Amino acid sequence: MSFTQLDALTAHLNELDAQGLRRFRHGVESVCQPHLLVDGQPLLAFNSNDYLGLAAHPLVVEALREGASLYGAGSGASHLISGHSQAHARLEELLADMLSPFLPSVRALYFSTGYMANLGVLTALADTAKGDITFFSDALNHASLIDGIRLTREPCQVYRHADTADLPQRLSTCQSGTKVVVTDGVFSMDGDIAPLQALLALCEQHGVWLLVDDAHGFGVLGDGGAGVLQHFNLRSEQLIYIGTLGKAAGVSGAFIAAHEHVIEWMVQRSRPYIYSTASVPALAHALLTSMRIIRGEEGRRRRAHLHTLIQQLSTAPVQAAWQRMASTTAIQPLVIGSNAQVLKASADLKAQGIWISAIRAPTVPVNTARLRITLSASHTTQDVDCLVQALAGGGLS
Ligand SMILES: *Cc1c(COP(=O)(O)O)cnc(C)c1O
Numbered sequence: 001m002s003f004t005q006l007d008a009l010t011a012h013l014n015e016l017d018a019q020g021l022r023r024f025r026h027g028v029e030s031v032c033q034p035h036l037l038v039d040g041q042p043l044l045a046f047n048s049n050d051y052l053g054l055a056a057h058p059l060v061v062e063a064l065r066e067g068a069s070l071y072g073a074g075s076g077a078s079h080l081i082s083g084h085s086q087a088h089a090r091l092e093e094l095l096a097d098m099l100s101p102f103l104p105s106v107r108a109l110y111f112s113t114g115y116m117a118n119l120g121v122l123t124a125l126a127d128t129a130k131g132d133i134t135f136f137s138d139a140l141n142h143a144s145l146i147d148g149i150r151l152t153r154e155p156c157q158v159y160r161h162a163d164t165a166d167l168p169q170r171l172s173t174c175q176s177g178t179k180v181v182v183t184d185g186v187f188s189m190d191g192d193i194a195p196l197q198a199l200l201a202l203c204e205q206h207g208v209w210l211l212v213d214d215a216h217g218f219g220v221l222g223d224g225g226a227g228v229l230q231h232f233n234l235r236s237e238q239l240i241y242i243g244t245l246g247k248a249a250g251v252s253g254a255f256i257a258a259h260e261h262v263i264e265w266m267v268q269r270s271r272p273y274i275y276s277t278a279s280v281p282a283l284a285h286a287l288l289t290s291m292r293i294i295r296g297e298e299g300r301r302r303r304a305h306l307h308t309l310i311q312q313l314s315t316a317p318v319q320a321a322w323q324r325m326a327s328t329t330a331i332q333p334l335v336i337g338s339n340a341q342v343l344k345a346s347a348d349l350k351a352q353g354i355w356i357s358a359i360r361a362p363t364v365p366v367n368t369a370r371l372r373i374t375l376s377a378s379h380t381t382q383d384v385d386c387l388v389q390a391l392a393g394g395g396l397s
Pocket residue numbers: 112113114115116118142144184188213215216244245246253254
């Protein structure tokens with residue numbers, strides 16, 4: 001007799017195939033950089049979030065090695081037991097210092113991933129409000145923000161993407177004692193930057209929190225790489241900032257930066273923080289080196305080079321049927337349309353040695369399946385030339 005519940009699950013997998021929604025993983029055989037060996041095939045990759053090329057930076061790799069010899073392979077416990085190392089503590093101090101021009105009385109809290117950081121901060125905020133809280137979430141926010149809000153089991157209003165005209169009415173009519181506007185800093189699948197000046201003005205006018213997830217801005221935006229707050233030169237104690245450290249910072253992890261009382265409350269109450277083993281201290285040790293590079297002259301050089309590449313790509317022609325998005329960041333998506341079309345485009349590029357991932361629903365809205373092209377400071381202008389030629393249609397149908 002067959003187990004019908006397993007049969008039902010198998011039918012769901014077949015359904016994914018039928019809709020062009022099955023996702024596959026590919027075994028990368030080399031260090032994270034543009035020229036990769038993937039399942040035995042050499043590819044020029046435009047799909048990592050290693051925007052500054054620090055994942056393979058010799059000094060960062062060496063610091064990771066040094067961290068392992070200083071602190072061992074694991075942390076042994078959660079942060080509140082015995083897992084909080086000197087490396088974690090020093091990293092938090094450095095991150096707080098970096099964000100201090102933008103966040104008064106700032107403190108930073110390191111998390112093992114950005115996904116966890118978002119669950120951690122949203123649930124901790126809800127925990128202060130005793131059921132009297134509403135979240136206001138941009139329609140294109142990252143899944144980890146959506147899931148963090150869901151985990152609170154509190155009400156959420158989804159406002160139109162980047163639409164600051166849609167929010168005032170919602171904020172004035174909502175009766176909750178605590179309100180939190182939640183947004184990506186740079187939208188992960190579109191590459192546009194949130195209208196943070198207008199959003200912060202609104203939040204200040206209404207006396208509510210503004211929570212910004214800057215996974216794709218930290219390290220890349222702003223003169224010193226401090227991210228989207230530096231880009232707009234914002235400063236407010238109503239801001240709660242999340243930066244991730246596995247993208248431009250090239251390693252792993254994330255942090256919340258906010259007023260010290262917000263952070264202390266999280267240390268006391270944030271369950272995703274408290275009930276999870278602290279990340280490997282060597283990662284924090286490596287991140288200290290990564291932060292020094294980001295803040296220093298080399299970081300500035302890498303950001304300038306990345307900017308040159310963005311200009312090069314964003315002014316090049318692409319096939320008429322493909323729609324470019326209004327992005328000035330390292331995320332330069334091309335909307336292709338249906339799942340079948342995007343899979344074909346991605347496969348055609350791969351046959352020419354170029355690796356760009358096909359992004360489909362539910363990551364992006366149905367029928368806006370896209371090639372999510374990302375640039376890195378470790379690309380050369382010649383690499384981008386290759387990409388531009390392929391996108392112009394040579395050999396593609
Ligand atoms: C990648 C990403 C995250 C998750 O960060 P991880 O460290 O990869 O878990 C959160 N928010 C946004 C907007 C992201 O793009």
